[in-house]
Amino acid sequence: MTGAGWTTFGSRGSGVNQFYIPTRLFVDPAGKIYVADRNNDRIVRVNDMTGAGWTTLGSRGSGANQFNGPIGIFVDTAGRIYVTEGGNNRIVRMNDMTGAGWTALGTRGSGANQFNLPRSVFVDSAGKIYVTDARNSRIVRMNDMTGAGWTTLGSRGTGIGQFSEDGMDGIFVSRAGQIFVADSSRIVRINDMTGAGWTTFGTSGSQKGQFIGVGGIFVR
Amino acid sequence: MRTAGWVVSAVLLTVVMGASSGSQAPASGPRIFIADSDSNRLVRIDDMTGAGWTTLGSRGAGTNQFFTPDGIFVDAAEKIYVVDTDNQWLVRIDEHDGGGLDHLR
Numbered sequence: 533m534t535g536a537g538w539t540t541f542g543s544r545g546s547g548v549n550q551f552y553i554p555t556r557l558f559v560d561p562a563g564k565i566y567v568a569d570r571n572n573d574r575i576v577r578v579n580d581m582t583g584a585g586w587t588t589l590g591s592r593g594s595g596a597n598q599f600n601g602p603i604g605i606f607v608d609t610a611g612r613i614y615v616t617e618g619g620n621n622r623i624v625r626m627n628d629m630t631g632a633g634w635t636a637l638g639t640r641g642s643g644a645n646q647f648n649l650p651r652s653v654f655v656d657s658a659g660k661i662y663v664t665d666a667r668n669s670r671i672v673r674m675n676d677m678t679g680a681g682w683t684t685l686g687s688r689g690t691g692i693g694q695f696s697e698d699g700m701d702g703i704f705v706s707r708a709g710q711i712f713v714a715d716s717s718r719i720v721r722i723n724d725m726t727g728a729g730w731t732t733f734g735t736s737g738s739q740k741g742q743f744i745g746v747g748g749i750f751v752r
Numbered sequence: 753m754r755t756a757g758w759v760v761s762a763v764l765l766t767v768v769m770g771a772s773s774g775s776q777a778p779a780s781g782p783r784i785f786i787a788d789s790d791s792n793r794l795v796r797i798d799d800m801t802g803a804g805w806t807t808l809g810s811r812g813a814g815t816n817q818f819f820t821p822d823g824i825f826v827d828a829a830e831k832i833y834v835v836d837t838d839n840q841w842l843v844r845i846d847e848h849d850g851g852g853l854d855h856l857r
Binding site for chain 1: 782783784785787789790791795797800802805808815816820821823825826827828830831833835836838839840841842844845
C-alpha cells in the first residue's frame with residue numbers, strides 16, 4: 533500500500549478552506565464533497581480536492597440552518613442532505629446547501645423519535661433512514677423524516693443484538709440490504725433490523741484483526 | 753453406465769469448481785473499508801472473516817499518515833476519501849494505482 537495519489541485539502545481554522553475537527557464526508561455522483569465540520573457547527577461542500585466552489589451552511593444553535601456538533605452526513609439520490617447532530621440529538625434534512633426545506637427530527641431521550649448521541653446516518657435506495665444512536669446502543673431505522681416506521685435494534689451489552697456503551701459510529705447498508713455498523717473495536721453485520729445473521733469481526737488492539745475506536749465504515 | 757459416469761463427472765466438476773472459487777479472493781464481492789481511528793490507519797478487508805486484511809497509515813501529518821481518521825468514502829472511480837479529523841483536513845488516495853491497496857492483495 534503506497535498511498536499513491538495522496539492529496540490533502542484543508543487546515544485548522546474557521547475560514548475558507550479550513551476545518552475544525554471535521555468528522556464525516558460524502559461524495560456525490562458529480563464528485564462534490566460534503567463534510568460535517570463539527571466544531572465549526574457547519575457543513576461544507578467543495579467541488580473537488582482543490583476546494584473550488586467552497587460553500588458552507590450553518591452556525592451554532594438549535595434552530596433552522598443551525599447545528600450543534602454535526603457528525604454524520606449523507607446525500608441521497610435527490611441531492612437532499614442529511615446530518616446527525618450530537619449536541620442537538622436530532623437529524624436534519626435539507627434540500628441543498630441553502631438550507632431550503634429544513635426538516636428536523638429528534639430530541640434527547642431513548643424513546644421513539646429520540647436520540648442520545650446520534651453519530652452516523654445512511655439512507656438506503658428505498659429512502660429509509662438508518663442512524664447509529666450511540667449512547668442508546670442501538671440502530672434506528674425510519675421510513676422518512678416524520679419518524680414513521682420507527683424501528684430499533686440493540687441494547688447495551690456484549691451479546692448478540694447488543695452494542696457497546698458509547699462506541700457505535702459508522703453505518704452502511706449494502707446493496708444486498710445488509711447493515712454494517714462500526715462498534716468500538718469491532719464491526720457488526722446483520723441481515724436486517726431483526727438482527728438476523730448477526731456477525732462480528734474484530735477485537736481491541738492494533739494488530740491484525742484488531743481495531744481501536746472504529747469510526748466510519750464503507751462497503752464497496 | 754454412461755449416465756452414472758456423467759453424474760460422477762458432474763459431482764467431481766462441482767467439487768473442483770467449489771474448491772477453486774473458495775481459494776480465490778472475492779474480488780467481485782463488496783469489500784469493507786474501515787477508519788480505524790485511534791490506531792491512525794485505514795483497514796480494508798474482503799469479508800467478515802477478515803480475509804484480505806490490508807492497512808494503510810501510521811500516526812503523523814505526512815504522506816501516508818493520519819491523526820484520528822474518521823470519515824471514509826469510496827467513490828465510483830475507487831478513490832478513497834478520508835476525513836483526517838485531528839489533522840483538520842481531507843485526504844484522497846487512489847485505490848487502483850498499481851501500487852496501492854490492491855497491490856498487497
